Amino acid sequence: MTLVSVKNLSVKYGAHTVLRHVALAVQPGEIVTIVGPNGSGKTSLLRAIIGATRPAAGEITLKPGLRVGYVPQKLHIDPTLPITVERFMTLTDRVPRGACHAALARAGVPDLLKRQMSQLSGGQFQRVLLARALINQPDILLLDEATQGLDQRGSAAFYRQIETVCRETGCAVLMISHELHVVMSASDRVICLNGHVCCEGSPAVVASAPEYRALFGTGTGGALALYRHDHDHSHDHDHDHGPSAHEAAE
Amino acid sequence: MLDDFMTRATLAGIGVAIAAAPLGCFVVWRRMAYFGDATAHAAILGVALSLAFQMSIFIGAMAVALIMAMTVTLLAGRGYAMDTLLGVLAHSSLAFGLVAVSFLSGIRIDLMAYLFGDILAVSRLDLAVIWGGAALVVALIAWRWSALLTSTLSDELAYASGRDPRREQLILTLSLAVTVAVAIKVVGVLLIAAMLVIPAAAARGLARTPEAMAVTAGVIGAVSAAAGLRAAYVFDTPAGPSIVCVAAVLFAALNLVGWRSQRGA
Numbered sequence: 001m002t003l004v005s006v007k008n009l010s011v012k013y014g015a016h017t018v019l020r021h022v023a024l025a026v027q028p029g030e031i032v033t034i035v036g037p038n039g040s041g042k043t044s045l046l047r048a049i050i051g052a053t054r055p056a057a058g059e060i061t062l063k064p065g066l067r068v069g070y071v072p073q074k075l076h077i078d079p080t081l082p083i084t085v086e087r088f089m090t091l092t093d094r095v096p097r098g099a100c101h102a103a104l105a106r107a108g109v110p111d112l113l114k115r116q117m118s119q120l121s122g123g124q125f126q127r128v129l130l131a132r133a134l135i136n137q138p139d140i141l142l143l144d145e146a147t148q149g150l151d152q153r154g155s156a157a158f159y160r161q162i163e164t165v166c167r168e169t170g171c172a173v174l175m176i177s178h179e180l181h182v183v184m185s186a187s188d189r190v191i192c193l194n195g196h197v198c199c200e201g202s203p204a205v206v207a208s209a210p211e212y213r214a215l216f217g218t219g220t221g222g223a224l225a226l227y228r229h230d231h232d233h234s235h236d237h238d239h240d241h242g243p244s245a246h247e248a249a250e
Numbered sequence: 251m252l253d254d255f256m257t258r259a260t261l262a263g264i265g266v267a268i269a270a271a272p273l274g275c276f277v278v279w280r281r282m283a284y285f286g287d288a289t290a291h292a293a294i295l296g297v298a299l300s301l302a303f304q305m306s307i308f309i310g311a312m313a314v315a316l317i318m319a320m321t322v323t324l325l326a327g328r329g330y331a332m333d334t335l336l337g338v339l340a341h342s343s344l345a346f347g348l349v350a351v352s353f354l355s356g357i358r359i360d361l362m363a364y365l366f367g368d369i370l371a372v373s374r375l376d377l378a379v380i381w382g383g384a385a386l387v388v389a390l391i392a393w394r395w396s397a398l399l400t401s402t403l404s405d406e407l408a409y410a411s412g413r414d415p416r417r418e419q420l421i422l423t424l425s426l427a428v429t430v431a432v433a434i435k436v437v438g439v440l441l442i443a444a445m446l447v448i449p450a451a452a453a454r455g456l457a458r459t460p461e462a463m464a465v466t467a468g469v470i471g472a473v474s475a476a477a478g479l480r481a482a483y484v485f486d487t488p489a490g491p492s493i494v495c496v497a498a499v500l501f502a503a504l505n506l507v508g509w510r511s512q513r514g515a
Binding site for chain 2: 047050051052068070072073075076077078080081082083088091092093116142144
C-alpha cells in the first residue's frame with residue numbers, strides 16, 4: 001500500500017508559485033531522493049507533506065496511521081536551553097529508555113544518552129536527529145537536507161547509515177539532498193524537481209536525462225553528479241560532457 | 251496571617267515569581283525578551299483605559315497586553331525587523347498610555363504605582379487574582395509543555411509530530427498577557443520583563459534539562475521576591491525595584507560561580 005501519495009500539488013507563497021502540478025508516491029521500503037536546484041521547491045514539498053505548508057491546490061494522502069520520522073534540515077538549539085540527548089529524544093513521544101538506547105545504537109551513536117545537545121559535534125547532532133526520528137519505528141523517514149554542515153566523508157557515512165537502517169527495518173525514505181553524487185547510489189528512485197517534476201526514475205536514468213542535465217549542467221553539484229555517472233558507466237562520455245559542464249559553468 | 255501587609259506582599263511576590271519562571275524560560279529560549287517588554291509596556295495603556303471606563307485594572311491591562319502581543323505576532327516578518335517593530339510598538343504604547351493617564355483629570359492616580367508596582371498595598375482580593383492568574387499560567391504551560399518545547403526547537407518538528415506551532419505561540423502569548431496583568435501590582439510595567447528574564451537566565455547554569463531550569467527559575471524568583479521585600483523593609487527602598495535588584499545580584503553571583511568552576515575544571 002502506498003505510504004505517501006501526492007497528486008496535482010501546487011504551493012504558493014503569496015502570488016509566487018513554488019510548486020505546480022507535482023505528483024509523487026512512495027511505496028513501503030523504498031528510498032526516494034528529491035533533487036533540484038535552489039528555489040526548486042524541494043523544501044516546500046516536504047513541508048507540505050508534514051503539514052507545515054498549506055497547499056494551494058491538489059491533495060496529499062498519507063496512509064492511515066502512518067508513522068512519520070522527520071529529520072529537519074537544521075535545528076538551532078538556543079544555548080540558553082539545557083537539554084540532554086535523552087530528554088530531546090523523548091520530547092514528542094513517550095518511550096522507555098531502552099528504546100532511546102536502541103535508536104541511538106541504530107543511528108550509530110550509542111552512549112550519548114546523558115550528554116547535553118549543545119556539546120555534540122555536527123555529525124553526532126545529525127545522528128541524534130536521525131535516532132529521534134527512528135525511535136517510534138516509523139514507516140517512512142522524511143529527511144530535509146539532513147547533512148548540512150557535515151563534510152563530504154561525514155555526509156557519505158550518514159547516508160550509508162540511513163541506507164543500512166532502512167534496509168534492516170524496511171522503513172521507506174523520502175529525502176532531499178543537494179549532494180547528488182553521495183545520495184544517488186543509495187536511492188531506488190530519484191525525482192528531479194524544479195517547480196514541477198522534471199524527470200523521475202532510477203538514479204542512472206535520471207542522471208542521463210536531458211532535463212536533469214539542463215538543470216545541473218552548470219553547478220558544481222551537477223559536475224560532480226555527471227562525473228560520478230560518467231565515471232561509473234562509460235569513460236567516453238567523460239570527454240563529451242565533462243568539458244560541456246565546464247563551459248556552462250563559465 | 252493575611253492581615254499583615256508584609257505577608258501579603260511576600261505571597262504576591264512569590265505568586266508572580268512562580269508564574270514568571272516557566273514562561274520566562276520560554277521567553278529566554280525563544281529570544282522573546284523584548285517581546286515581553288513590549289507587552290508589559292502596553293499594559294500601562296490598559297491601566298489608563300480601565301481607569302477611564304472604571305473597570306478592573308486586571309482585565310484592562312490583560313486585554314491591552316493581549317492585543318499588543320497579537321499585533322506583534324501578526325506584523326512579524328512583514329517588512330520591519332522584529333526589534334524595530336517592537337521598539338516602535340513598545341515605546342509608543344507606553345507613551346500613549348502615559349498621555350491617556352494625564353487626561354484622567356477627575357481621578358488623581360499615582361502613576362508610580364503602576365510603573366514600579368505597589369506590592370505593599372496588595373489586598374486580599376489582589377492576592378487572589380495574582381494566585382489565580384499564576385495558577386492559570388502554570389497550568390497552561392504544564393499542559394502544553396512538550397508541544398511548547400518542540401515548537402521552540404523547530405516549527406517543522408512540531409508540524410511533523412502533529413502539533414501546530416502557531417497554537418503554541420498563541421498559548422505563550424496568552425500566558426504572557428496574564429502574567430503581565432498580575433505582575434503590574436507587584437513590580438510595575440517597567441520591571442515585569444526583568445522578573446521573566448532574570449530568574450530564568452540565572453537558572454541556566456544550574457540546570458541540565460528544561461524542566462529543571464523552569465523549577466530552578468521559580469526558586470530563584472521566589473527567593474528574590476522574599477529577600478527583596480525584606481531588604482526594602484530594612485533599607486526603606488522601593489519594593490518592586492528591590493526584588494529585581496536581588497534577582498540581578500543572584501544572576502551575577504551564579505554566573506560568577508559557574509565561570510570560576512569552569513575555569514577550575
